[in-house]
Amino acid sequence: MPAVTLRVFRGDAAAGGFRDYRVETEPGMVVLDVVHRLQATQVTDLAVRWNCKAGKCGSCSAEINGVPRLLCMTRMNLFADGETITLAPLRAFPLIRDLVTDVSYNYEKAKQIAPLRLKPPEADGSYRMMQEDIDRIQEFHKCIECFLCQDVCHVIRDHDTKPVFAGPRFFIKLASLEMHPLDTRDRIDAIRREAGLGLCNITKCCTEVCPEHIHITDNGIIPLKERMVDEFFDPVVWLVRKLRGTPKAPAS
Amino acid sequence: MARDWETQEHDVIVVGAGGAGLRAAIEAAAQGVSVGLICKSLLGKAHTVMAEGGIAAALGNVWPEDNWRVHFRDTMRGGKMLNNWRMAQLHAQEAPDRVLELERWGALFDRTKDGRILQRDFGGHRYARLAHVGDRTGLEMIRTLQDHAIHQGIDVHMETTVLRLLKDGDRVCGAFAYRRDRGDFVVFRAKAVVLATGGIGKAWAITSNSWEYTGDGHSLALWAGADLIDMEFVQFHPTGMVWPPSVRGILVTEGVRGDGGTLKNNLGERFMFRYIPEYFRAETADTEAEADRWYTDKTNNRRTPDLLPRDEVARAINAEVKAGRGSPHGGVFLDICARRPADYIKKRLPSMYHQFKELADVDITKDPMEVGPTCHYVMGGVRVDADSGASTVPGLFAAGEVAGGLHGSNRLGGNSLSDLLVFGRRAGFHAALYAKDRGGQLRVEPREVESLAREALEPFSRAGGENPYAIQHELQETMQRLVGIIRTESELREAIGAIERLKERAGRVRVEGEGAYNPGWHTALDLRSLLTVAECSTLAALERRESRGGHTREDYPKADPEWGKVNVVLRRKDGGIALAREPLPDLPAEFQKLLGEPS
Ligand SMILES: Cc1cc2nc3c(=O)[nH]c(=O)nc-3n(C[C@H](O)[C@H](O)[C@H](O)COP(=O)(O)OP(=O)(O)OC[C@H]3O[C@@H](n4cnc5c(N)ncnc54)[C@H](O)[C@@H]3O)c2cc1C
Ligand code: SF4
Ligand code: SF4
Ligand code: FES
Numbered sequence: 001m002p003a004v005t006l007r008v009f010r011g012d013a014a015a016g017g018f019r020d021y022r023v024e025t026e027p028g029m030v031v032l033d034v035v036h037r038l039q040a041t042q043v044t045d046l047a048v049r050w051n052c053k054a055g056k057c058g059s060c061s062a063e064i065n066g067v068p069r070l071l072c073m074t075r076m077n078l079f080a081d082g083e084t085i086t087l088a089p090l091r092a093f094p095l096i097r098d099l100v101t102d103v104s105y106n107y108e109k110a111k112q113i114a115p116l117r118l119k120p121p122e123a124d125g126s127y128r129m130m131q132e133d134i135d136r137i138q139e140f141h142k143c144i145e146c147f148l149c150q151d152v153c154h155v156i157r158d159h160d161t162k163p164v165f166a167g168p169r170f171f172i173k174l175a176s177l178e179m180h181p182l183d184t185r186d187r188i189d190a191i192r193r194e195a196g197l198g199l200c201n202i203t204k205c206c207t208e209v210c211p212e213h214i215h216i217t218d219n220g221i222i223p224l225k226e227r228m229v230d231e232f233f234d235p236v237v238w239l240v241r242k243l244r245g246t247p248k249a250p251a252s
Numbered sequence: 253m254a255r256d257w258e259t260q261e262h263d264v265i266v267v268g269a270g271g272a273g274l275r276a277a278i279e280a281a282a283q284g285v286s287v288g289l290i291c292k293s294l295l296g297k298a299h300t301v302m303a304e305g306g307i308a309a310a311l312g313n314v315w316p317e318d319n320w321r322v323h324f325r326d327t328m329r330g331g332k333m334l335n336n337w338r339m340a341q342l343h344a345q346e347a348p349d350r351v352l353e354l355e356r357w358g359a360l361f362d363r364t365k366d367g368r369i370l371q372r373d374f375g376g377h378r379y380a381r382l383a384h385v386g387d388r389t390g391l392e393m394i395r396t397l398q399d400h401a402i403h404q405g406i407d408v409h410m411e412t413t414v415l416r417l418l419k420d421g422d423r424v425c426g427a428f429a430y431r432r433d434r435g436d437f438v439v440f441r442a443k444a445v446v447l448a449t450g451g452i453g454k455a456w457a458i459t460s461n462s463w464e465y466t467g468d469g470h471s472l473a474l475w476a477g478a479d480l481i482d483m484e485f486v487q488f489h490p491t492g493m494v495w496p497p498s499v500r501g502i503l504v505t506e507g508v509r510g511d512g513g514t515l516k517n518n519l520g521e522r523f524m525f526r527y528i529p530e531y532f533r534a535e536t537a538d539t540e541a542e543a544d545r546w547y548t549d550k551t552n553n554r555r556t557p558d559l560l561p562r563d564e565v566a567r568a569i570n571a572e573v574k575a576g577r578g579s580p581h582g583g584v585f586l587d588i589c590a591r592r593p594a595d596y597i598k599k600r601l602p603s604m605y606h607q608f609k610e611l612a613d614v615d616i617t618k619d620p621m622e623v624g625p626t627c628h629y630v631m632g633g634v635r636v637d638a639d640s641g642a643s644t645v646p647g648l649f650a651a652g653e654v655a656g657g658l659h660g661s662n663r664l665g666g667n668s669l670s671d672l673l674v675f676g677r678r679a680g681f682h683a684a685l686y687a688k689d690r691g692g693q694l695r696v697e698p699r700e701v702e703s704l705a706r707e708a709l710e711p712f713s714r715a716g717g718e719n720p721y722a723i724q725h726e727l728q729e730t731m732q733r734l735v736g737i738i739r740t741e742s743e744l745r746e747a748i749g750a751i752e753r754l755k756e757r758a759g760r761v762r763v764e765g766e767g768a769y770n771p772g773w774h775t776a777l778d779l780r781s782l783l784t785v786a787e788c789s790t791l792a793a794l795e796r797r798e799s800r801g802g803h804t805r806e807d808y809p810k811a812d813p814e815w816g817k818v819n820v821v822l823r824r825k826d827g828g829i830a831l832a833r834e835p836l837p838d839l840p841a842e843f844q845k846l847l848g849e850p851s
Contacts, residue, residue, distance in 0.1 A: 012768065026496075026497060026498065027496055027497070028495070028496020028497060028498050028499065028611075028612070029496070029498045030498060030499075030611070033498045039721070039771060039772070040719075040721035040722070040725070041721075044719065044720070044721065044763060044764050044765070044771070044772030044775075045763065045764050045765030045766075045770040045771065045772045045773070046771065047768075047769040047770065047771060048771065049293075049294075050462075050463070051293055051297045051298075051299075051301075051302075051462045051463070051464065052297075052301070052302045052462055053462065053499075053502065054302065054499075054502050054503075054607060054611075055603075055606070055607065055610070056301060056302050056388070056390075056391065056603065057293075057296075057297045057301050057302065057462075058296075058297070059293065059294065059297050073610055073611075075610070075611070096433050096768070096769050097768055097769040098769070100769050102433070103294070107294075107295065107402075107410075110399070110402060111402050111403075113399075115357075115358075115399065115400065115403050116357065116358040118356055126352075127355065127356075128366070128367030128368065129360070129363060129367050130363060130367050131362065131363040134360045134363065137360055138360055138385065138386075141360060141385070141391070141392055141395065142388065142391070143395075144301075144391065145296055145395075177358075180358065180360075182356075182358070183358075
């Protein structure tokens with residue numbers, strides 16, 4: 001395969017801009033391979049985050065031609081011959097350097113979510129859960145915390161609502177706890193007040209970029225919104241649902 | 253760049269936030285001491301996140317016949333008896349509780365029909381034993397631990413790399429580190445330190461391991477005066493991707509074979525039947541029909557040779573490729589599509605499906621995969637006390653992949669994730685006890701810190717022109733070529749010479765730019781530990797004149813009973829590395845009997 005032109009953001013919070021580089025490629029490469037080659041041969045201090053190079057750790061998030069994606073799961077054959085490939089850091093988070101941003105906002109939000117409050121075990125001291133009762137939650141547990149959904153969400157991007165908005169990644173986290181067969185905590189108030197679910201207007205941009213193909217909006221956010229409405233008006237609904245222990249029928 | 257540093261103080265610091273480090277930090281915090289958790293990457297991105305197939309624990313949910321004794325026996329036999337028996341015992345006994353504990357912290361494993369944790373088959377395990385979540389078990393495990401840990405009052409220092417352990421006399425008193433984001437230095441003062449830094453696989457060119465696996469913990473321990481054992485035993489996982497070149501080495505979980513996939517050569521033969529070693533003959537199926545029946549009836553059939561321990565399978569693949577019976581890109585075929593329906597494959601192995609589809613344009617529900625060996629895991633590590641994880645240096649503990657002993661000469665799949673929990677918990681507990689018991693003022697010598705800072709910054713101001721990436725690359729090629737699956741004296745000697753020359757060149761490495769988030773600089777600093785573990789592994793491989801587990805010598809092709817009684821021990825001496833052969837702990841009579849019995 002021929003050389004390609006990478007247009008890469010270089011710089012930090014103080015100053016920076018795009019620079020063009022020519023890099024040789026080989027068949028089968030992903031964008032991260034090309035970035036590594038650039039780093040090894042031309043720009044040794046090019047800042048980029050990565051770990052697994054297999055779409056499993058969610059470290060290598062960036063914006064490729066304006067679209068939030070994983071560098072390690074974006075194949076070079078996606079681009080037309082001769083096309084310039086533009087690489088920029090995630091826009092929603094403060095820049096550290098080059099392609100690396102400060103994602104600590106997400107870790108702070110994670111900390112605000114109260115942990116599981118375990119229900120008492122069965123008579124024999126153990127817990128039983130049926131596969132069909134956890135299928136939906138297992139979908140949420142696929143999240144690799146790449147924060148691409150957070151990056152694309154306009155509530156985080158365009159408004160200074162970070163203090164009162166957890167974002168799509170943490171809505172599905174909350175949904176997974178809310179639907180967890182062993183959790184007994186009432187989270188509705190926290191979801192409404194602290195996580196700011198009401199600010200989401202279901203644009204579904206988050207779902208579109210999720211590399212794990214999690215149905216963030218249909219299976220996570222919308223059911224949560226429904227519960228919020230139901231239970232705000234009728235706390236008994238919550239109690240009944242918790243006692244029955246069955247998650248609400250999910251969309252698929 | 254500033255040569256000064258900030259100081260952080262904790263009772264216990266844990267270096268590494270994979271499964272072992274997180275579990276250690278949680279346990280130490282539960283003992284009421286202050287805990288600092290330090291990791292090179294962001295929280296939740298450690299290697300543990302990549303683990304696929306499952307976590308081994310004799311829960312007995314699928315096969316009630318299973319119990320800790322069977323697990324113990326499998327582990328010892330898989331490691332060709334070089335294991336520390338006491339670690340193997342604790343591991344097998346405690347793994348079920350640790351898995352159930354994860355469940356109480358919110359983990360959702362795949363379920364049996366009656367609502368219990370489902371278990372899958374894996375190489376070397378007598379019964380289906382691996383608790384799992386499809387093929388993303390490590391993700392479930394690390395996220396559960398992470399979400400639990402963040403509510404325990406632990407101070408987390410992300411993207412912070414420890415460069416050196418600090419000592420006051422004989423005793424460890426902290427660590428010297430830098431923060432990636434700004435390049436600033438930090439001194440962590442602590443009464444006890446737990447190393448949980450993972451492995452060394454980045455020293456090889458074809459590897460399933462990430463940039464983090466530069467053997468930092470192994471080197472930190474060695475430099476601080478601790479013993480390393482079994483460094484010759486490096487696991488080459490039989491099934492890594494081989495094509496396209498840029499994904500070479502990425503892991504294909506053993507779960508593919510556990511769920512019914514078979515290995516074939518380019519003649520379509522299930523060649524593993526030709527590679528059943530004497531040691532496992534009695535418990536391995538010798539016909540295809542028996543092997544196929546075993547998946548559903550383990551009482552009346554023996555295990556398929558596709559699921560022999562990893563060292564055996566990796567050598568067999570190596571031999572098939574050498575004999576010209578390999579796949580087009582130098583591997584062999586791993587076929588599950590011919591044997592299991594597409595739905596089943598997608599449900600059980602979603603991330604393998606995804607990985608092949610996205611990275612290799614292969615639909616594994618329709619076509620076989622091409623696979624070959626990839627450097628995966630190091631059995632060797634810091635010599636520890638089995639019960640407490642204490643190293644030979646006071647105040648220094650180790651757990652997880654960085655610790656040696658549990659797996660002997662070869663690790664069984666699934667036994668790492670359980671190792672992390674069992675021994676992470678133990679090391680965290682005992683480090684906290686140690687910190688509480690031994691008070692006293694520990695002194696960090698400012699002049700020492702100053703000189704460490706100066707040394708770390710040297711690559712910015714050197715006149716020499718060596719590129720850190722180029723040296724790393726050459727080391728990886730050297731280790732791949734000369735210290736790979738099959739070793740021989742002349743090549744190992746050649747490797748030692750090459751490593752010496754690379755060490756000299758590493759002394760002339762120069763980096764561009766500034767201290768803030770500068771991967772060139774990070775690579776230059778990692779070279780020191782990477783070269784150290786490469787040397788350790790090569791020296792130990794040269795010393796052990798026999799073949800056993802993850803160490804195969806062409807010039808000594810047989811296992812030698814005398815070598816079966818000793819560990820190769822490495823320790824620092826006069827600025828160099830000294831080797832010794834030291835006897836294994838004595839195996840109690842009751843276990844001798846258990847291990848001697850036919851299965
Ligand atoms: C692709 C893949 C699949 C696997 N599948 C399985 C499986 O199915 N079952 C199984 O049992 N095992 C599996 N393994 C093996 C297992 O995942 C690892 O052995 C295990 O996760 C190691 O855990 P750990 O806690 O020891 O270290 P890790 O999880 O690797 O964590 C190491 C930590 O140390 C930190 N660190 C390293 N050096 C420094 C330093 N200098 N300063 C500060 N921090 C540092 C890192 O940042 C990281 O946080 C797999 C491995 C791979 C690569
Ligand atoms: S659906 Fe809601 S959370 Fe998702 S991107 Fe749109 S506003 Fe944000
Ligand atoms: S929900 Fe999807 S996009 Fe969002 S962080 Fe998780 S994996 Fe990434
Ligand atoms: S490097 Fe892990 S997801 Fe890309």
